[in-house]
Amino acid sequence: MKPTNNGKPSNTEQTANAAQAKEANAILDIPAVAQRTLGKHWQPLTPAQQQEFIALLEQLLTKVAYPKSAEFFYGLEIHFAKETITGQRAVVRTTVKHPKEGLVSVDYRLVQAGSSWHVQDILLDDVSLVANLQSQFNKIITEKNYAELLRRMHDKLNE
Numbered sequence: 163m164k165p166t167n168n169g170k171p172s173n174t175e176q177t178a179n180a181a182q183a184k185e186a187n188a189i190l191d192i193p194a195v196a197q198r199t200l201g202k203h204w205q206p207l208t209p210a211q212q213q214e215f216i217a218l219l220e221q222l223l224t225k226v227a228y229p230k231s232a233e234f235f236y237g238l239e240i241h242f243a244k245e246t247i248t249g250q251r252a253v254v255r256t257t258v259k260h261p262k263e264g265l266v267s268v269d270y271r272l273v274q275a276g277s278s279w280h281v282q283d284i285l286l287d288d289v290s291l292v293a294n295l296q297s298q299f300n301k302i303i304t305e306k307n308y309a310e311l312l313r314r315m316h317d318k319l320n321e
Contacts, residue, residue, distance in 0.1 A: 191280035
């Protein structure tokens, strides 16, 4: 995924970014990420609400998270450090040298589903994407409600 110039990607960049986002979404286990980010708030939702949340999270990742990551990591070399497999779970450790941030560790937590592996969490310098989102989502739901979380997510998509 290429970063955008002034927020306005060319048609070619849009096509390439959409293809890469689709690839990222196929690797990232979005339903599992969605369930884990909502934590205890997942079970009370109806199946339709759960599907709505999964779709909304996928849209946000595609529109907000992936482009920001592309901007941060663009042109950097990723160095494979170590892979640890325990049963159907694995951790792949990588590092990148960023000109401003220095050495950044990027760890991928994966789970095996059949013959393929899917990412269930990404840690940047030991900060979990899932835990970070869960903390934010839980705060909004606890202080307000689930509808407020959805409203904020939709607002973010419409920015």
